[in-house]
Amino acid sequence: MNLPESIENMGTLDPQGMYDKIYRFPEQLEEALAIAQNIKFDKRRYTGIKNIIVAGMGGSAIGGDLVRSYLAAVLKIPIFICRHYRLPHFVSVGSLVIVSSYSGNTEETLAAMNDAIGRKSKIICITSNGKAAEIAKKKKYPLITLPKGYPPRAALGFSFVPLLMILGKLGFIRDPEKDIKELILGLKAYRDRYAVETGVDKNPAKALALRLYQKIPIIYSGPELTDAVATRWKGQICENAKSLAFNNQFAEFNHNELVGWNQIEPYRDKLVVIYLRDSDDHERIKMRMEIVRKIIEKQNVPIIDVFSNGNFTLGRIFSLIQLGDFTSYYLAILNDVDPTPVAVIDFLKSELDQ
Numbered sequence: 001m002n003l004p005e006s007i008e009n010m011g012t013l014d015p016q017g018m019y020d021k022i023y024r025f026p027e028q029l030e031e032a033l034a035i036a037q038n039i040k041f042d043k044r045r046y047t048g049i050k051n052i053i054v055a056g057m058g059g060s061a062i063g064g065d066l067v068r069s070y071l072a073a074v075l076k077i078p079i080f081i082c083r084h085y086r087l088p089h090f091v092s093v094g095s096l097v098i099v100s101s102y103s104g105n106t107e108e109t110l111a112a113m114n115d116a117i118g119r120k121s122k123i124i125c126i127t128s129n130g131k132a133a134e135i136a137k138k139k140k141y142p143l144i145t146l147p148k149g150y151p152p153r154a155a156l157g158f159s160f161v162p163l164l165m166i167l168g169k170l171g172f173i174r175d176p177e178k179d180i181k182e183l184i185l186g187l188k189a190y191r192d193r194y195a196v197e198t199g200v201d202k203n204p205a206k207a208l209a210l211r212l213y214q215k216i217p218i219i220y221s222g223p224e225l226t227d228a229v230a231t232r233w234k235g236q237i238c239e240n241a242k243s244l245a246f247n248n249q250f251a252e253f254n255h256n257e258l259v260g261w262n263q264i265e266p267y268r269d270k271l272v273v274i275y276l277r278d279s280d281d282h283e284r285i286k287m288r289m290e291i292v293r294k295i296i297e298k299q300n301v302p303i304i305d306v307f308s309n310g311n312f313t314l315g316r317i318f319s320l321i322q323l324g325d326f327t328s329y330y331l332a333i334l335n336d337v338d339p340t341p342v343a344v345i346d347f348l349k350s351e352l353d354q
Helices: 018-023 025-037 058-071 107-118 130-139 152-169 177-194 204-212 227-240 257-262 265-270 283-297 313-334 343-352
Strands: 051-055 079-082 095-101 122-127 143-145 216-221 246-249 271-277 303-307
Touching: 018 025, 018 152, 018 313, 025 143, 025 152, 025 177, 051 058, 051 107, 058 079, 058 095, 058 152, 058 227, 058 313, 095 107, 095 130, 095 152, 107 122, 107 130, 122 130, 122 152, 130 143, 152 177, 152 227, 177 204, 177 313, 204 303, 204 313, 216 227, 227 246, 227 271, 227 313, 257 283, 265 271, 271 283, 283 303
Parallel strands: 051 079, 051 095, 095 122, 122 143, 216 246, 216 271, 271 303
Antiparallel strands: none
C-alpha cells in the first residue's frame, strides 16, 4: 500500500484531474458565488410559497441535502429533496421547485420538472446545459447556468451555493454571502494538510484512506448537521474509490440495524465504522454513540471518530466534506483506479436508453 508524495506520480491514475477539482474546491465556491450574485428574477412571481422542493439526483441532489440540513433550524417552511420521477402529491401552485441537474439531461429530474410544469409550480433551474436548460429558456424560467466539464459529484459548490443564495434573495433566510466567504477562507486554510505533498504522518486524509483500504466503511452520523455529510461520504467512496460504503444515522438505526451487529462473524474483518461527529450533536445522540461503541467494539470492529472543525455551522459541515473528498481520492489511488469514470452508471444509462 503506497501513496504518492507528488502530483506527478498520480498522473497515470488520474488523467482527468480529480485531485485538482478536490483541491480547488474553495475556488469553485468562489466561482459559484460570483454566478449566484448575478441571479436576477422577478420576486413578484415567487410570492405565496408554502414549500420548497429540490428535484435532483446524485451529485446534483446532495447540494439540496446540505442546504436542508444547514437551514433546518431557521427555515420556516418545509424543504424536500425529490429523487424521483414524480413529485410528492402536496406540490402545487404554492410550491417552489428548484430543478438541479448538472448535466441538464438527468431523466428522473426532467420528469419531475415536467411534473412541476403540469402543476403550475414556481420553477427555477440550475444546470450547465441540456434539456433542462432548453425547457427553462422556452418557458422563461429563471436559469442559473453553470460551467461545464465537471463530474456532477465534483460540482458540489455549483449545486450548493446558488441554491442557498436563491433562498436568501427570496427572503427565506438572511443573506448567506458573508458565511460563504468565511467558508472559502477556512477551506483554503485547511486543504494543505490534506494535500498530496503532505506525508501520511501529518495528513489525516491519507491516514484515514489507509485505514479504509480493503474495508467496507459503515458511516454513522447524527440526524442533524452531519446526516447529509454521511450521504456525501458514502457517495464519494463509492464513485471515486469504486468501493462499497454504507451510511445510516443515530438514533434511527438503533431501532433496527443495530440488531444486525449480532451476526457479523463471517465478515467482521472487512468492516470498519466511521462516526461523523459535531459539537452540536444532541446530548442523547452523544450518549447513544458511546453505548453503541461498546456493542460494536465487542465484535472486534474498529470505530473511527471524525470530528468537524470550525467555529460556525457552515464551516463545520464543509470541514467534514473536505476531509471525506480527499480521503475518497486517496482510497482510489490505493485501489489503483481512476477516480473520475463511473463506467457502471454509464452502462445503466445506456441500457435504459434502449
